[in-house]
Amino acid sequence: MARTAGSHSDITGPRVRTAALSLFARHGYAAVSMRQIAREVGVQAGALYNYTPDKQSLLFDLMQTHMTDLMAARTDEPTGGTALERLEAFTRFHIRFHSARPDEVFIAYMELRNLTPENFAVIEGLRRQYEDALESILQDGQTEGSLAVPDTKVATLAVIAMLTGVNTWFREGGRLSLGEVEQVYWDMVRKAVAA
């Protein structure tokens, strides 16, 4: 399909998403206007509507892409091993994946209430799937006898909350390297759920 003269859809489209991602993360979805996004991209506000039907779809697409990327990356990880080995892999994967995408993670947590009910249900379903992966590991570990937690569902949420907290303070080039951070958190997770 030949492109119209002056067309830049294959470059402008990604730029719209990148600008929206950065601005939503910094100022919040509700506080960012389509005009601000357009200015960042270098087009007029009306041109954005060639790439998204509306502002809500822009937010939803960012969040959905982030969550499906997360699920896909996890599926690509090596599987198998003992529950303890799988828990270590999950812990390190979670920290690595999330610390590499601070804007996406921030939006995924902060902007849930700005989704329409239908869009919220989709994102919530993906989040639940991810939690279930960890819950299965904790469950298996207790069956094996290598792990022991007072409540499997609560422990799942507690571990994820602890690990995602890395994003509130970790910065590349700080006191600790990412590898050291992984090790510190893995030490605490391991002890917290050990039999």
Place this chain on the structure above:
Amino acid sequence: MARTAGSHSDITGPRVRTAALSLFARHGYAAVSMRQIAREVGVQAGALYNYTPDKQSLLFDLMQTHMTDLMAARTDEPTGGTALERLEAFTRFHIRFHSARPDEVFIAYMELRNLTPENFAVIEGLRRQYEDALESILQDGQTEGSLAVPDTKVATLAVIAMLTGVNTWFREGGRLSLGEVEQVYWDMVRKAVAA
């Protein structure tokens, strides 16, 4: 000082704050208009400016009050004992205090980026003070030999993130009572930082 006929300052003031708290928590600061707050209170928008100089001050007052309430409540708690005893007291206090104020806690975490730089610095200072209380306990425990963490500062942030996560799922009348939740989290915290 005699009140003007028709004055309701002693009742309207708190109602403005209550309405703002609830609306900010539900929809976010940027998404809530002064007109919405006024409607909830039952006055016209202009009347709100008898109680706050602007919308920003309303947000800042809510956050500052929450943080000073937190510091004051912690000061009222019994002190002393071993590091392990103090850690248990901190854990249970944190869960009890935060689960009783879901709206305040939500705003305190989600609306930091909507504060002016000056206001942000104030809230950030109070948050830091609170973190320091936990860090001291972990430090003392390691001096005593009862606790051991791979990194004291990171462990402080990890424990707080884990505990504050309670607010994302706990609801009164659910599967677990608040006392049971306290016990579940205390079990995990204790193991995570034990020597």
Place this chain on the structure above:
DNA sequence: GTCTATATGAAGATAGAC
């Protein structure tokens, strides 16, 4: 695909009457 221009509505905040 992008532009200019615009329709339509709502935002924060203030002025002055009661």
Place this chain on the structure above:
DNA sequence: GTCTATCTTCATATAGAC
């Protein structure tokens, strides 16, 4: 203290020219 009315700015989204 509260009201109505208003100033001024900005919002999302669309229409039609190029």
